[in-house]
Amino acid sequence: MSLIEITEVRKSFGSNEVLKGITLNVEPGEVIAIIGKSGSGKSTLLRCINGLEVIDDGAISVAGAQFLPDELHLKALRLKVGMIFQQFNLFPHLTAGGNVMLSQKVVRKTPKAEAEAMARKMLERVGLAHKFDAYPDELSGGQQQRVAIARALAMQPIALLCDEITSALDPELVAEVLAVVRELAAEGMTLLMVTHEMKFARDVCSRVVFMHEGRVHEIGSPEQFFSNPRTPELKQFLGML
Amino acid sequence: MIQFTTWDILRNLLYATRWTILLSLVSFIGGGLLGMVLLYLRTGRRRAARIFVKYYVELFQGTPLLMQLFLAFFGLGLFGIDVPAWLAAGTALILWSAAFLTEIWRGCVESVVKGQWEASASLGMGYAQQMRHVILPQALRVAVPPTVGFSVQVVKGTALTSIIGFVELSKAGTAITNATFEPFTVYGFVALIYFALCWPLSKSSQMLERKLNVAHRNH
Numbered sequence: 001m002s003l004i005e006i007t008e009v010r011k012s013f014g015s016n017e018v019l020k021g022i023t024l025n026v027e028p029g030e031v032i033a034i035i036g037k038s039g040s041g042k043s044t045l046l047r048c049i050n051g052l053e054v055i056d057d058g059a060i061s062v063a064g065a066q067f068l069p070d071e072l073h074l075k076a077l078r079l080k081v082g083m084i085f086q087q088f089n090l091f092p093h094l095t096a097g098g099n100v101m102l103s104q105k106v107v108r109k110t111p112k113a114e115a116e117a118m119a120r121k122m123l124e125r126v127g128l129a130h131k132f133d134a135y136p137d138e139l140s141g142g143q144q145q146r147v148a149i150a151r152a153l154a155m156q157p158i159a160l161l162c163d164e165i166t167s168a169l170d171p172e173l174v175a176e177v178l179a180v181v182r183e184l185a186a187e188g189m190t191l192l193m194v195t196h197e198m199k200f201a202r203d204v205c206s207r208v209v210f211m212h213e214g215r216v217h218e219i220g221s222p223e224q225f226f227s228n229p230r231t232p233e234l235k236q237f238l239g240m241l
Numbered sequence: 242m243i244q245f246t247t248w249d250i251l252r253n254l255l256y257a258t259r260w261t262i263l264l265s266l267v268s269f270i271g272g273g274l275l276g277m278v279l280l281y282l283r284t285g286r287r288r289a290a291r292i293f294v295k296y297y298v299e300l301f302q303g304t305p306l307l308m309q310l311f312l313a314f315f316g317l318g319l320f321g322i323d324v325p326a327w328l329a330a331g332t333a334l335i336l337w338s339a340a341f342l343t344e345i346w347r348g349c350v351e352s353v354v355k356g357q358w359e360a361s362a363s364l365g366m367g368y369a370q371q372m373r374h375v376i377l378p379q380a381l382r383v384a385v386p387p388t389v390g391f392s393v394q395v396v397k398g399t400a401l402t403s404i405i406g407f408v409e410l411s412k413a414g415t416a417i418t419n420a421t422f423e424p425f426t427v428y429g430f431v432a433l434i435y436f437a438l439c440w441p442l443s444k445s446s447q448m449l450e451r452k453l454n455v456a457h458r459n460h
Binding site for chain 2: 050051052071074075078079082083085087089090091092093102103106107148151152155
Protein backbone atom coordinates (compact mmCIF):
# COMPACT_ATOMS: atom_id res chain seq x y z
CA MET A 1 0.00 0.00 0.00
CA SER A 2 1.26 3.46 -0.85
CA LEU A 3 1.86 6.09 1.77
CA ILE A 4 -0.17 8.76 0.00
CA GLU A 5 -2.88 7.65 -2.41
CA ILE A 6 -4.49 10.28 -4.55
CA THR A 7 -7.31 8.89 -6.65
CA GLU A 8 -9.23 10.76 -9.34
CA VAL A 9 -9.18 14.02 -7.37
CA ARG A 10 -11.17 16.91 -8.76
CA LYS A 11 -11.30 20.48 -7.50
CA SER A 12 -12.99 23.55 -8.91
CA PHE A 13 -12.91 27.17 -7.90
CA GLY A 14 -16.25 28.45 -9.13
CA SER A 15 -16.54 27.40 -12.76
CA ASN A 16 -12.81 26.97 -13.11
CA GLU A 17 -11.83 23.32 -12.75
CA VAL A 18 -8.28 23.35 -11.44
CA LEU A 19 -7.77 19.64 -10.87
CA LYS A 20 -9.37 17.41 -13.48
CA GLY A 21 -8.95 13.96 -12.04
CA ILE A 22 -5.50 13.49 -10.52
CA THR A 23 -4.25 10.04 -9.62
CA LEU A 24 -0.89 9.67 -7.95
CA ASN A 25 0.56 7.21 -5.48
CA VAL A 26 3.52 8.06 -3.33
CA GLU A 27 5.58 5.32 -1.71
CA PRO A 28 7.31 5.75 1.65
CA GLY A 29 10.66 7.49 1.25
CA GLU A 30 9.92 8.78 -2.20
CA VAL A 31 10.87 12.32 -3.15
CA ILE A 32 8.54 13.66 -5.78
CA ALA A 33 8.88 16.95 -7.59
CA ILE A 34 5.81 18.46 -9.15
CA ILE A 35 6.54 20.90 -11.91
CA GLY A 36 4.39 22.79 -14.35
CA LYS A 37 3.28 26.22 -15.41
CA SER A 38 1.54 28.49 -12.93
CA GLY A 39 -2.16 27.73 -12.97
CA SER A 40 -1.58 24.08 -13.78
CA GLY A 41 -2.90 23.08 -10.36
CA LYS A 42 0.32 22.01 -8.63
CA SER A 43 -0.09 24.11 -5.51
CA THR A 44 -3.79 23.29 -5.30
CA LEU A 45 -2.94 19.59 -5.33
CA LEU A 46 -0.57 19.99 -2.37
CA ARG A 47 -3.11 22.10 -0.50
CA CYS A 48 -5.73 19.40 -1.03
CA ILE A 49 -3.45 16.74 0.45
CA ASN A 50 -3.14 18.87 3.59
CA GLY A 51 -6.83 19.70 3.70
CA LEU A 52 -6.35 23.43 3.17
CA GLU A 53 -8.63 23.00 0.19
CA VAL A 54 -11.58 20.63 0.23
CA ILE A 55 -11.73 18.32 -2.77
CA ASP A 56 -14.93 18.09 -4.83
CA ASP A 57 -14.52 14.52 -5.96
CA GLY A 58 -12.16 11.58 -5.69
CA ALA A 59 -10.23 10.38 -2.66
CA ILE A 60 -7.04 11.09 -0.80
CA SER A 61 -5.67 8.78 1.84
CA VAL A 62 -2.53 9.13 3.89
CA ALA A 63 -1.06 6.04 5.56
CA GLY A 64 -4.36 4.26 5.11
CA ALA A 65 -6.51 6.96 6.67
CA GLN A 66 -9.15 8.39 4.40
CA PHE A 67 -9.35 12.16 4.05
CA LEU A 68 -12.62 13.58 5.41
CA PRO A 69 -13.23 17.29 5.78
CA ASP A 70 -14.28 17.45 9.44
CA GLU A 71 -12.11 18.93 12.15
CA LEU A 72 -11.17 15.63 13.78
CA HIS A 73 -10.07 13.90 10.57
CA LEU A 74 -8.35 17.04 9.34
CA LYS A 75 -6.33 17.26 12.52
CA ALA A 76 -5.31 13.61 12.32
CA LEU A 77 -4.29 14.12 8.71
CA ARG A 78 -2.27 17.22 9.45
CA LEU A 79 -0.39 15.48 12.21
CA LYS A 80 0.82 13.01 9.60
CA VAL A 81 1.59 15.48 6.84
CA GLY A 82 3.57 18.66 7.44
CA MET A 83 3.47 21.59 5.09
CA ILE A 84 6.00 24.28 4.24
CA PHE A 85 4.91 27.41 2.43
CA GLN A 86 6.40 29.78 -0.10
CA GLN A 87 6.00 32.72 2.29
CA PHE A 88 7.45 30.84 5.34
CA ASN A 89 4.47 31.92 7.48
CA LEU A 90 6.44 31.92 10.70
CA PHE A 91 4.56 33.34 13.68
CA PRO A 92 6.10 36.82 13.97
CA HIS A 93 5.29 37.25 17.67
CA LEU A 94 7.28 34.15 18.69
CA THR A 95 10.99 33.39 18.60
CA ALA A 96 12.36 30.69 16.33
CA GLY A 97 12.26 28.32 19.29
CA GLY A 98 8.74 29.45 20.18
CA ASN A 99 7.62 28.79 16.64
CA VAL A 100 8.91 25.24 16.76
CA MET A 101 7.52 24.58 20.24
CA LEU A 102 4.03 26.06 19.85
CA SER A 103 2.16 23.28 18.10
CA GLN A 104 3.88 20.60 20.18
CA LYS A 105 2.65 22.29 23.33
CA VAL A 106 -0.79 23.22 22.05
CA VAL A 107 -1.71 20.29 19.83
CA ARG A 108 0.28 17.42 21.29
CA LYS A 109 0.23 18.77 24.86
CA THR A 110 3.92 18.00 25.16
CA PRO A 111 5.42 19.31 28.43
CA LYS A 112 7.47 22.46 27.97
CA ALA A 113 10.88 20.94 28.72
CA GLU A 114 10.32 18.13 26.27
CA ALA A 115 9.03 20.50 23.59
CA GLU A 116 12.04 22.71 24.08
CA ALA A 117 14.46 19.79 23.77
CA MET A 118 12.71 18.76 20.56
CA ALA A 119 12.79 22.34 19.25
CA ARG A 120 16.54 22.61 19.92
CA LYS A 121 17.12 19.29 18.20
CA MET A 122 15.10 20.30 15.13
CA LEU A 123 16.72 23.73 14.89
CA GLU A 124 20.08 22.01 15.14
CA ARG A 125 19.03 19.74 12.30
CA VAL A 126 18.43 22.73 10.02
CA GLY A 127 21.64 24.38 11.25
CA LEU A 128 20.01 27.10 13.34
CA ALA A 129 20.53 25.97 16.92
CA HIS A 130 22.14 29.34 17.71
CA LYS A 131 19.02 31.23 16.55
CA PHE A 132 16.69 29.71 19.13
CA ASP A 133 15.89 33.09 20.70
CA ALA A 134 15.80 35.15 17.51
CA TYR A 135 12.53 36.58 16.23
CA PRO A 136 11.56 35.93 12.61
CA ASP A 137 12.20 39.54 11.58
CA GLU A 138 15.80 39.15 12.75
CA LEU A 139 16.37 36.23 10.40
CA SER A 140 17.12 36.12 6.68
CA GLY A 141 14.59 34.58 4.33
CA GLY A 142 16.60 31.40 4.06
CA GLN A 143 16.87 31.12 7.83
CA GLN A 144 13.14 31.75 8.23
CA GLN A 145 12.36 28.98 5.79
CA ARG A 146 14.68 26.62 7.66
CA VAL A 147 12.88 27.45 10.91
CA ALA A 148 9.62 26.68 9.12
CA ILE A 149 11.04 23.29 8.15
CA ALA A 150 12.13 22.66 11.75
CA ARG A 151 8.65 23.65 12.91
CA ALA A 152 7.02 21.11 10.60
CA LEU A 153 9.55 18.41 11.52
CA ALA A 154 8.95 18.86 15.23
CA MET A 155 5.49 17.39 14.76
CA GLN A 156 7.20 14.24 13.43
CA PRO A 157 5.22 13.95 10.22
CA ILE A 158 5.53 10.94 7.96
CA ALA A 159 5.58 13.16 4.89
CA LEU A 160 6.32 16.79 4.07
CA LEU A 161 4.62 18.93 1.46
CA CYS A 162 6.77 21.76 0.15
CA ASP A 163 4.94 24.45 -1.80
CA GLU A 164 7.53 26.40 -3.82
CA ILE A 165 9.60 26.81 -0.70
CA THR A 166 12.48 28.58 -2.43
CA SER A 167 10.49 30.85 -4.73
CA ALA A 168 10.40 33.80 -2.32
CA LEU A 169 14.13 33.65 -1.61
CA ASP A 170 17.02 35.61 -3.00
CA PRO A 171 19.14 33.38 -5.26
CA GLU A 172 22.03 33.13 -2.80
CA LEU A 173 19.70 31.87 -0.06
CA VAL A 174 18.13 29.08 -2.11
CA ALA A 175 21.05 26.72 -1.65
CA GLU A 176 20.92 26.64 2.15
CA VAL A 177 17.26 25.65 2.12
CA LEU A 178 17.73 23.04 -0.58
CA ALA A 179 20.66 21.59 1.37
CA VAL A 180 18.30 20.96 4.28
CA VAL A 181 15.71 19.36 2.00
CA ARG A 182 18.40 17.23 0.39
CA GLU A 183 19.45 15.98 3.79
CA LEU A 184 15.85 15.14 4.70
CA ALA A 185 15.54 13.18 1.48
CA ALA A 186 18.73 11.30 2.27
CA GLU A 187 17.33 10.41 5.68
CA GLY A 188 14.35 8.81 4.02
CA MET A 189 11.67 11.46 4.56
CA THR A 190 8.81 11.28 2.09
CA LEU A 191 8.67 14.58 0.24
CA LEU A 192 6.23 16.02 -2.20
CA MET A 193 7.46 19.30 -3.54
CA VAL A 194 6.20 21.83 -5.99
CA THR A 195 9.33 23.45 -7.31
CA HIS A 196 10.96 25.42 -10.07
CA GLU A 197 14.43 24.16 -9.19
CA MET A 198 14.96 21.79 -12.12
CA LYS A 199 18.50 20.90 -11.21
CA PHE A 200 17.42 19.99 -7.71
CA ALA A 201 14.55 17.91 -9.04
CA ARG A 202 16.94 16.08 -11.33
CA ASP A 203 19.51 15.40 -8.59
CA VAL A 204 17.35 14.52 -5.63
CA CYS A 205 13.95 13.31 -6.71
CA SER A 206 12.92 9.75 -7.31
CA ARG A 207 10.11 10.77 -9.64
CA VAL A 208 9.08 13.96 -11.37
CA VAL A 209 5.50 14.85 -12.17
CA PHE A 210 4.62 17.34 -14.88
CA MET A 211 1.21 18.89 -14.45
CA HIS A 212 -0.55 20.54 -17.31
CA GLU A 213 -4.05 22.02 -17.32
CA GLY A 214 -5.17 20.22 -14.19
CA ARG A 215 -3.90 16.79 -15.14
CA VAL A 216 -0.80 14.71 -14.56
CA HIS A 217 0.57 15.07 -18.04
CA GLU A 218 3.79 13.14 -17.72
CA ILE A 219 5.49 11.27 -14.92
CA GLY A 220 8.77 9.48 -14.74
CA SER A 221 12.22 9.10 -13.29
CA PRO A 222 14.29 12.27 -13.51
CA GLU A 223 16.77 10.85 -16.06
CA GLN A 224 14.10 9.85 -18.52
CA PHE A 225 11.94 12.83 -17.69
CA PHE A 226 14.52 15.51 -18.38
CA SER A 227 16.59 13.92 -21.10
CA ASN A 228 13.82 12.24 -22.99
CA PRO A 229 10.47 14.00 -22.47
CA ARG A 230 7.69 12.33 -24.38
CA THR A 231 5.08 15.03 -24.77
CA PRO A 232 5.46 18.30 -26.68
CA GLU A 233 4.04 20.24 -23.70
CA LEU A 234 6.81 19.03 -21.43
CA LYS A 235 9.41 19.67 -24.10
CA GLN A 236 8.14 23.18 -24.41
CA PHE A 237 8.07 23.65 -20.65
CA LEU A 238 11.67 22.47 -20.38
CA GLY A 239 12.64 24.87 -23.17
CA MET A 240 13.58 22.09 -25.55
CA LEU A 241 11.33 23.19 -28.38
CA MET B 242 -31.20 83.66 47.37
CA ILE B 243 -28.52 81.20 48.35
CA GLN B 244 -25.06 82.02 47.11
CA PHE B 245 -22.89 79.26 45.62
CA THR B 246 -19.17 79.61 45.63
CA THR B 247 -17.10 78.33 42.73
CA TRP B 248 -15.83 75.63 45.03
CA ASP B 249 -19.38 74.52 45.75
CA ILE B 250 -20.01 74.14 42.06
CA LEU B 251 -16.78 72.33 41.35
CA ARG B 252 -17.10 70.06 44.36
CA ASN B 253 -20.56 68.91 43.35
CA LEU B 254 -19.49 68.37 39.78
CA LEU B 255 -16.56 66.26 40.94
CA TYR B 256 -18.88 64.16 43.05
CA ALA B 257 -20.99 63.47 39.97
CA THR B 258 -17.85 62.69 37.98
CA ARG B 259 -17.56 59.47 40.00
CA TRP B 260 -20.68 58.23 38.25
CA THR B 261 -19.39 59.19 34.85
CA ILE B 262 -16.19 57.26 35.54
CA LEU B 263 -18.03 54.28 36.96
CA LEU B 264 -20.48 54.14 34.08
CA SER B 265 -17.62 54.47 31.59
CA LEU B 266 -15.74 51.61 33.20
CA VAL B 267 -18.79 49.37 33.37
CA SER B 268 -19.66 50.10 29.73
CA PHE B 269 -16.14 49.65 28.47
CA ILE B 270 -15.38 46.47 30.40
CA GLY B 271 -18.83 44.97 29.89
CA GLY B 272 -18.78 45.97 26.23
CA GLY B 273 -15.30 44.53 25.88
CA LEU B 274 -16.30 41.17 27.32
CA LEU B 275 -19.44 40.97 25.22
CA GLY B 276 -17.44 42.21 22.24
CA MET B 277 -15.00 39.32 22.70
CA VAL B 278 -17.82 36.80 22.54
CA LEU B 279 -19.31 38.51 19.50
CA LEU B 280 -15.88 38.61 17.84
CA TYR B 281 -15.53 34.85 18.22
CA LEU B 282 -18.94 34.37 16.65
CA ARG B 283 -18.25 36.94 13.94
CA THR B 284 -14.99 35.33 12.79
CA GLY B 285 -15.97 31.74 13.58
CA ARG B 286 -17.19 28.94 11.38
CA ARG B 287 -20.93 29.07 12.10
CA ARG B 288 -22.60 31.03 9.34
CA ALA B 289 -25.77 31.83 11.28
CA ALA B 290 -23.71 33.28 14.14
CA ARG B 291 -21.64 35.39 11.74
CA ILE B 292 -24.76 36.83 10.16
CA PHE B 293 -26.41 37.49 13.51
CA VAL B 294 -23.41 39.45 14.77
CA LYS B 295 -23.10 41.32 11.50
CA TYR B 296 -26.65 42.60 11.81
CA TYR B 297 -26.26 43.26 15.51
CA VAL B 298 -23.30 45.52 14.76
CA GLU B 299 -25.10 47.25 11.91
CA LEU B 300 -28.13 47.88 14.08
CA PHE B 301 -26.13 49.51 16.86
CA GLN B 302 -23.88 51.44 14.52
CA GLY B 303 -26.80 52.57 12.41
CA THR B 304 -28.95 54.12 15.13
CA PRO B 305 -28.13 57.01 17.47
CA LEU B 306 -27.01 56.05 20.97
CA LEU B 307 -29.72 58.34 22.29
CA MET B 308 -32.43 56.21 20.63
CA GLN B 309 -30.88 53.09 22.11
CA LEU B 310 -31.00 54.69 25.55
CA PHE B 311 -34.64 55.69 25.08
CA LEU B 312 -35.55 52.20 23.93
CA ALA B 313 -33.79 50.59 26.86
CA PHE B 314 -35.41 52.99 29.31
CA PHE B 315 -38.95 53.42 27.98
CA GLY B 316 -39.18 50.30 25.82
CA LEU B 317 -38.86 47.87 28.71
CA GLY B 318 -41.22 50.08 30.71
CA LEU B 319 -43.93 49.34 28.17
CA PHE B 320 -43.81 45.71 29.19
CA GLY B 321 -44.37 46.69 32.77
CA ILE B 322 -40.72 46.23 33.70
CA ASP B 323 -39.58 49.12 35.83
CA VAL B 324 -36.09 49.94 34.67
CA PRO B 325 -34.03 52.22 36.87
CA ALA B 326 -32.02 54.81 34.94
CA TRP B 327 -28.64 53.31 35.91
CA LEU B 328 -29.64 49.89 34.60
CA ALA B 329 -30.98 51.22 31.31
CA ALA B 330 -27.88 53.40 30.89
CA GLY B 331 -25.49 50.58 31.69
CA THR B 332 -27.24 48.06 29.45
CA ALA B 333 -27.53 50.37 26.46
CA LEU B 334 -23.92 51.50 26.73
CA ILE B 335 -22.62 47.94 27.10
CA LEU B 336 -24.53 46.78 24.03
CA TRP B 337 -23.42 49.86 22.11
CA SER B 338 -19.73 49.51 23.07
CA ALA B 339 -19.77 45.82 22.28
CA ALA B 340 -20.98 46.53 18.74
CA PHE B 341 -18.23 49.03 18.05
CA LEU B 342 -15.47 47.02 19.71
CA THR B 343 -16.47 43.89 17.80
CA GLU B 344 -16.16 45.79 14.56
CA ILE B 345 -12.82 47.35 15.52
CA TRP B 346 -11.41 43.98 16.56
CA ARG B 347 -12.77 42.16 13.54
CA GLY B 348 -10.73 44.51 11.39
CA CYS B 349 -7.67 43.70 13.49
CA VAL B 350 -8.20 39.95 13.23
CA GLU B 351 -8.63 40.24 9.48
CA SER B 352 -5.43 42.25 9.22
CA VAL B 353 -3.51 39.12 10.19
CA VAL B 354 -2.42 37.54 6.91
CA LYS B 355 -4.09 34.37 5.66
CA GLY B 356 -0.81 32.46 5.75
CA GLN B 357 -0.87 32.56 9.55
CA TRP B 358 -4.19 30.69 9.57
CA GLU B 359 -2.88 28.19 7.04
CA ALA B 360 0.43 27.59 8.78
CA SER B 361 -1.23 27.04 12.16
CA ALA B 362 -3.90 24.82 10.58
CA SER B 363 -1.26 22.73 8.85
CA LEU B 364 0.34 22.15 12.26
CA GLY B 365 -2.90 20.60 13.47
CA MET B 366 -4.34 23.48 15.51
CA GLY B 367 -8.09 23.90 15.82
CA TYR B 368 -9.92 27.20 15.49
CA ALA B 369 -9.79 28.15 19.18
CA GLN B 370 -6.11 27.25 19.39
CA GLN B 371 -5.32 29.27 16.29
CA MET B 372 -7.14 32.26 17.69
CA ARG B 373 -5.62 32.00 21.14
CA HIS B 374 -2.00 31.33 20.21
CA VAL B 375 -1.47 32.74 16.74
CA ILE B 376 -4.09 35.23 15.58
CA LEU B 377 -5.08 37.20 18.68
CA PRO B 378 -1.53 37.90 19.89
CA GLN B 379 -0.86 39.53 16.54
CA ALA B 380 -4.25 41.22 16.25
CA LEU B 381 -3.92 42.59 19.77
CA ARG B 382 -0.92 44.69 18.86
CA VAL B 383 -2.94 46.30 16.10
CA ALA B 384 -6.02 46.57 18.29
CA VAL B 385 -4.66 48.44 21.31
CA PRO B 386 -4.52 51.98 19.86
CA PRO B 387 -8.02 52.03 18.31
CA THR B 388 -9.48 50.32 21.39
CA VAL B 389 -8.03 52.91 23.75
CA GLY B 390 -9.19 55.55 21.29
CA PHE B 391 -12.70 54.17 21.42
CA SER B 392 -12.75 54.45 25.22
CA VAL B 393 -12.87 58.22 24.68
CA GLN B 394 -16.12 57.74 22.78
CA VAL B 395 -17.48 55.74 25.69
CA VAL B 396 -16.69 58.49 28.22
CA LYS B 397 -18.39 61.08 26.04
CA GLY B 398 -21.25 58.69 25.33
CA THR B 399 -22.11 58.56 29.03
CA ALA B 400 -23.17 62.22 28.82
CA LEU B 401 -26.26 61.15 26.89
CA THR B 402 -27.51 59.10 29.79
CA SER B 403 -28.37 62.37 31.55
CA ILE B 404 -31.44 62.50 29.30
CA ILE B 405 -32.98 59.43 30.90
CA GLY B 406 -32.23 60.83 34.32
CA PHE B 407 -29.00 59.15 35.29
CA VAL B 408 -27.12 61.64 37.44
CA GLU B 409 -23.61 61.76 36.09
CA LEU B 410 -21.47 64.77 35.22
CA SER B 411 -23.74 66.33 32.57
CA LYS B 412 -26.92 65.83 34.53
CA ALA B 413 -25.26 67.29 37.63
CA GLY B 414 -24.18 70.26 35.51
CA THR B 415 -27.75 70.89 34.43
CA ALA B 416 -29.02 70.61 37.99
CA ILE B 417 -26.40 72.98 39.33
CA THR B 418 -27.09 75.46 36.53
CA ASN B 419 -30.77 75.44 37.48
CA ALA B 420 -29.81 76.35 41.03
CA THR B 421 -27.02 78.84 40.39
CA PHE B 422 -28.06 80.45 37.07
CA GLU B 423 -24.43 80.42 36.03
CA PRO B 424 -24.51 78.19 32.98
CA PHE B 425 -21.24 79.38 31.50
CA THR B 426 -19.22 78.71 34.63
CA VAL B 427 -20.88 75.39 35.32
CA TYR B 428 -20.72 73.98 31.79
CA GLY B 429 -17.21 75.36 31.45
CA PHE B 430 -16.20 73.21 34.39
CA VAL B 431 -18.14 70.26 33.01
CA ALA B 432 -16.29 70.55 29.73
CA LEU B 433 -12.94 70.82 31.51
CA ILE B 434 -13.62 67.71 33.55
CA TYR B 435 -14.59 65.74 30.44
CA PHE B 436 -11.44 66.97 28.79
CA ALA B 437 -9.35 65.93 31.78
CA LEU B 438 -10.82 62.44 31.48
CA CYS B 439 -10.56 62.07 27.73
CA TRP B 440 -7.34 63.79 26.85
CA PRO B 441 -5.03 61.36 28.66
CA LEU B 442 -6.86 58.51 26.95
CA SER B 443 -6.46 59.85 23.44
CA LYS B 444 -2.88 60.85 24.20
CA SER B 445 -2.05 57.36 25.42
CA SER B 446 -3.70 55.92 22.32
CA GLN B 447 -1.31 57.97 20.21
CA MET B 448 1.66 56.95 22.32
CA LEU B 449 0.75 53.29 22.13
CA GLU B 450 0.41 53.55 18.40
CA ARG B 451 3.93 54.88 18.14
CA LYS B 452 5.29 52.42 20.66
CA LEU B 453 3.76 49.36 19.07
CA ASN B 454 4.82 50.78 15.73
CA VAL B 455 1.87 49.17 14.08
CA ALA B 456 2.62 50.26 10.55
CA HIS B 457 6.09 48.80 10.38
CA ARG B 458 6.02 45.59 12.31
CA ASN B 459 3.84 43.54 10.01
CA HIS B 460 5.92 41.78 7.42
